[in-house]
Amino acid sequence: MSSPIIEKNNQDHSPEELTGWLKERIAEHVQLPAAEIDPDVPLANYGLDSLYALTVVTEIEEHLGLTLEPTVMWDAPTLNALVEVIRAELAHAA
Amino acid sequence: MSPLDNGGTPHVHHSAAGALDALLGRPGEEHGAFRPADLAGLDEREEFPAAACGVLDAFGLNDHYVPAAFGGELRDYTDLMQLLRTVARRDLTVAVAHGKTFLGAAPVWVAGGADQAAALGALIADGAVVSWGLTERAHGSDLLAGELSATPENGGWRLNGEKWLINNATRGGFICVLARTDPAGGPRGFSLFLVDKRGLAADAYSCPPKIPTHGIRGADISGIAFHDALIPGSALVGEVGTGIETVLKALQLTRTASTALSLGAGDTALRLGVDYARNRRLYGRTLGDLPRVRRIIGEVYAAQLLAEATGLVAARSVHALPGEMSVVSAVAKALIPDLAQNVLDRVAELLGVRSFLTQEYADGLFAKLERDHRVVAIFDGNTAVNRNALIDQFPLLAAAYRRGRCDEAGVTAATSLSVPSTEFTAGGLSLLAMRGSSLMQSLPAAVARIAEQAERGLLPRQVVVLAEEVEAAADALHTEFAELRRTPQDVPPTAFVLAERYELCFAATACLQLWLNNPQPAGDAQSPTIWRNALWLQATLRTALTRLGSPLEEAGAEAYDRLAEHAFGPAVPTLRSTLDGSTSDGFTSDASPLDGATSGSSTPDGATSDRATSSSSTSDGATSDGSIPDDSTTDDSTPDGETAGSTS
Numbered sequence: 083m084s085s086p087i088i089e090k091n092n093q094d095h096s097p098e099e100l101t102g103w104l105k106e107r108i109a110e111h112v113q114l115p116a117a118e119i120d121p122d123v124p125l126a127n128y129g130l131d132s133l134y135a136l137t138v139v140t141e142i143e144e145h146l147g148l149t150l151e152p153t154v155m156w157d158a159p160t161l162n163a164l165v166e167v168i169r170a171e172l173a174h175a176a
Numbered sequence: 177m178s179p180l181d182n183g184g185t186p187h188v189h190h191s192a193a194g195a196l197d198a199l200l201g202r203p204g205e206e207h208g209a210f211r212p213a214d215l216a217g218l219d220e221r222e223e224f225p226a227a228a229c230g231v232l233d234a235f236g237l238n239d240h241y242v243p244a245a246f247g248g249e250l251r252d253y254t255d256l257m258q259l260l261r262t263v264a265r266r267d268l269t270v271a272v273a274h275g276k277t278f279l280g281a282a283p284v285w286v287a288g289g290a291d292q293a294a295a296l297g298a299l300i301a302d303g304a305v306v307s308w309g310l311t312e313r314a315h316g317s318d319l320l321a322g323e324l325s326a327t328p329e330n331g332g333w334r335l336n337g338e339k340w341l342i343n344n345a346t347r348g349g350f351i352c353v354l355a356r357t358d359p360a361g362g363p364r365g366f367s368l369f370l371v372d373k374r375g376l377a378a379d380a381y382s383c384p385p386k387i388p389t390h391g392i393r394g395a396d397i398s399g400i401a402f403h404d405a406l407i408p409g410s411a412l413v414g415e416v417g418t419g420i421e422t423v424l425k426a427l428q429l430t431r432t433a434s435t436a437l438s439l440g441a442g443d444t445a446l447r448l449g450v451d452y453a454r455n456r457r458l459y460g461r462t463l464g465d466l467p468r469v470r471r472i473i474g475e476v477y478a479a480q481l482l483a484e485a486t487g488l489v490a491a492r493s494v495h496a497l498p499g500e501m502s503v504v505s506a507v508a509k510a511l512i513p514d515l516a517q518n519v520l521d522r523v524a525e526l527l528g529v530r531s532f533l534t535q536e537y538a539d540g541l542f543a544k545l546e547r548d549h550r551v552v553a554i555f556d557g558n559t560a561v562n563r564n565a566l567i568d569q570f571p572l573l574a575a576a577y578r579r580g581r582c583d584e585a586g587v588t589a590a591t592s593l594s595v596p597s598t599e600f601t602a603g604g605l606s607l608l609a610m611r612g613s614s615l616m617q618s619l620p621a622a623v624a625r626i627a628e629q630a631e632r633g634l635l636p637r638q639v640v641v642l643a644e645e646v647e648a649a650a651d652a653l654h655t656e657f658a659e660l661r662r663t664p665q666d667v668p669p670t671a672f673v674l675a676e677r678y679e680l681c682f683a684a685t686a687c688l689q690l691w692l693n694n695p696q697p698a699g700d701a702q703s704p705t706i707w708r709n710a711l712w713l714q715a716t717l718r719t720a721l722t723r724l725g726s727p728l729e730e731a732g733a734e735a736y737d738r739l740a741e742h743a744f745g746p747a748v749p750t751l752r753s754t755l756d757g758s759t760s761d762g763f764t765s766d767a768s769p770l771d772g773a774t775s776g777s778s779t780p781d782g783a784t785s786d787r788a789t790s791s792s793s794t795s796d797g798a799t800s801d802g803s804i805p806d807d808s809t810t811d812d813s814t815p816d817g818e819t820a821g822s823t824s
């Protein structure tokens with residue numbers, strides 16, 4: 083379970099901050115303006131292929147110093163669902 | 177399970193593969209059901225090789241498809257690989273037809289309930305044939321597009337739709353089917369079912385007629401269509417919605433095991449090439465006396481050793497580094513069939529017209545082999561799909577390499593061939609290698625150790641030069657990974673070239689670690705093994721580097737010529753066979769000799785011993801910098817592996 087803490091980990095991640103950061107990341111992957119990503123629409127609808135989505139998880143891990151299941155985006159397929167899982171994990175890790 | 181050889185003499189074999197090899201017989205003395213001419217005849221008539229499969233059943237090969245935890249004999253994936261390789265050397269159709277049961281059952285080993293797995297294990301031990309239905313007519317590699325559906329009904333499920341191009345779909349009693357359980361699909365929209373065809377109503381399914389194929393023509397390649405077929409709830413494998421995840425994990429095991437088909441094909445191609453070079457007389461000498469021909473034999477042999485090294489390390493990684501198999505299995509399944517295909521192509525060139533004759537030369541064995549092998553790069557995930565799986569992980573691989581992350585104990589276990597593997601549990605598999613590839617990331621440390629060995633006079637200096645070149649290639653490659661621009665939809669074609677380079681760097685690292693972590697059986701002055709002066713290591717590193725685009729100078733090619741000398745012995749040594757006797761657990765020769773019962777061998781003895789004598793007096797002792805004392809490569813008590821070499 084020990085994941086090296088890469089970037090930052092000791093600050094509060096407000097839901098807004100997390101959502102904003104994730105939205106930027108995903109927007110970059112699918113090459114859309116961040117504003118076009120609706121947090122309640124499945125990310126697959128924006129062309130985020132499900133196998134590729136696995137690797138986005140590792141970016142989240144690196145950014146937050148968390149260990150997540152590779153399939154987390156399969157089980158939480160929208161931005162909002164994902165943020166919820168991450169916040170629960172962060173709370174758990176704290 | 178009777179380990180009797182053809183002459184009926186009981187043998188004690190250290191490994192199941194050795195026992196099977198003895199049972200099936202060496203070239204020219206094959207078991208009655210494995211005579212090449214008969215197998216070629218079946219192929220021509222597109223008839224299933226039932227007798228040969230029957231021999232494998234009687235041997236108990238099925239037991240090796242079932243993990244020990246579920247009542248079988250599968251404890252080490254390297255043993256399974258060596259068993260399938262042993263069959264593949266004789267006939268790829270038989271290996272594909274029989275081995276498929278392991279592939280069909282693998283999802284149950286990965287995700288099935290303990291009772292379900294034990295029940296399937298008992299059925300397989302009893303001879304059940306299990307097939308695996310992923311592909312559909314309209315959908316090849318794209319599993320998420322699958323249309324065959326399963327709808328819940330009264331605690332059971334109704335299946336509708338077709339799987340097509342399915343090995344053993346007609347003759348098999350069981351099939352593991354990937355079905356859409358959520359009409360919307362998606363990665364959680366599929367589930368796996370183990371269907372017992374015996375339990376279906378007669379009109380609930382149909383199999384299309386056998387589909388004619390270019391190679392493995394006798395195999396049962398067909399399909400199965402379900403028409404409102406009712407199956408019990410107990411057929412579900414794992415949870416609803418986990419089908420894709422389970423398939424991707426099972427493929428990590430099956431893709432690794434499938435490389436045995438290429439290893440066996442390469443073994444046989446190399447043997448045929450050597451036999452031909454040894455026996456064909458031109459211009460008053462044998463073909464094998466021509467420098468160019470010896471060079472080709474050496475190059476082909478080196479490619480085969482590189483493939484073997486990769487395969488052995490991949491199979492051991494199942495136990496030692498299960499969480500990294502998403503990388504390891506993709507490397508193995510992309511690279512090994514590619515190397516084997518290259519071996520086949522080079523040998524075809526050498527055999528000339530004889531590679532083209534379907535009956536006249538060696539019963540047409542080569543022509544059949546060449547046709548049969550093509551399927552290996554296509555099924556169970558084709559080369560592009562495996563490279564794509566690597567490409568998806570480039571960001572991870574780049575980050576992990578930069579940080580030098582490495583499970584050192586895992587790397588040691590994956591490359592120490594004489595240490596028994598720890599028990600494999602499917603829980604260790606992961607869809608992503610979150611920590612990258614420890615083997616790849618061990619490269620800098622391995623190169624440092626190689627340099628240190630050279631300092632101590634244990635290795636020729638050229639090996640360090642080669643190892644450093646591999647490291648430079650890997651460094652550059654991982655930088656390119658980080659720079660690659662892609663979107664989820666569009667993978668640039670160059671990424672596939674990078675994946676191929678990754679495979680080669682991985683394979684070269686596997687060779688370095690195998691060298692570092694195994695006792696070096698140097699043989700004796702009369703018959704040094706390919707380990708002496710790190711000969712096999714030089715030749716495999718050279719092969720990887722050449723494929724990586726590094727120019728080959730004449731001095732560097734000498735390793736191939738010296739390696740070729742070893743190919744002309746009584747048997748072409750493999751890495752496994754040269755380590756024979758270095759352990760008691762079963763890493764023995766993958767092809768035990770028949771205790772001197774060599775008469776009737778297809779190779780004239782005279783040619784063999786002539787060559788063996790001349791090779792021992794001319795090769796290996798000298799390295800180009802002359803710095804290595806004769807006994808510099810420390811010997812251990814390993815008996816001479818070369819004479820105990822394989823029949824291939």
Ligand SMILES: Cc1cc2nc3c(=O)[nH]c(=O)nc-3n(C[C@H](O)[C@H](O)[C@H](O)COP(=O)(O)OP(=O)(O)OC[C@H]3O[C@@H](n4cnc5c(N)ncnc54)[C@H](O)[C@@H]3O)c2cc1C
Nearest residue numbers: 308309310311316317341342343554555556557558560564
């Ligand atoms: C003899 C035989 C036995 C078989 N047995 C079975 C079996 O038992 N069970 C079973 O389920 N299936 C079986 N198959 C089917 C086989 O596994 C599939 O055909 C194969 O996996 C890929 O499908 P495809 O060749 O139809 O190619 P497609 O997936 O349709 O691909 C077409 C082309 O696109 C390329 N491509 C595919 N994906 C990518 C990508 N991501 N990036 C770049 N290029 C890509 C491919 O290389 C190929 O050139 C068998 C096939 C044969 C020939």
